[in-house]
Amino acid sequence: MTAYPTPANLDHWWLTTQPRWNRLHAVPRAAADPGDEDMIEALCGGPWPVLQAACGLEKPMTLPGVFSRLGMQRCAHCCRKLGIAAGKGTPANKNAVKSLKRPGSVASTTGPVSHTDYRDPVQDA
Numbered sequence: 001m002t003a004y005p006t007p008a009n010l011d012h013w014w015l016t017t018q019p020r021w022n023r024l025h026a027v028p029r030a031a032a033d034p035g036d037e038d039m040i041e042a043l044c045g046g047p048w049p050v051l052q053a054a055c056g057l058e059k060p061m062t063l064p065g066v067f068s069r070l071g072m073q074r075c076a077h078c079c080r081k082l083g084i085a086a087g088k089g090t091p092a093n094k095n096a097v098k099s100l101k102r103p104g105s106v107a108s109t110t111g112p113v114s115h116t117d118y119r120d121p122v123q124d125a
């Protein structure tokens with residue numbers, strides 16, 4: 001569950017636009033160095049850096065909060081560019097949910113904890 005450009009996120013940032021949080025857009029890792037502390041600070045608290053997403057949108061971008069990372073709709077154009085299905089939450093989060101649902105996974109053998117406990121209510125809306 002991260003918006004950072006990890007392999008599970010297809011090496012893209014999943015950011016949303018300021019001031020209007022609307023969609024999660026995929027921003028190539030090369031656009032913002034994850035090791036650059038000034039960049040991370042700006043993404044979290046401003047001044048929001050203007051970055052270009054895979055879909056071509058160029059706007060001030062910010063790191064989404066935890067509920068947005070779980071439940072915000074991904075930009076369909078960015079998803080098409082990256083060859084993934086449109087949906088909600090960061091791709092990394094989607095993978096996490098998938099592994100929790102797999103039969104015989106650790107979660108199903110360790111007691112009453114079910115995968116539904118991990119789901120954001122927004123995802124079911």
Ligand SMILES: [Zn+2]
Pocket residue numbers: 024025026053054055056057075076077078
């Ligand atoms: Zn986009």
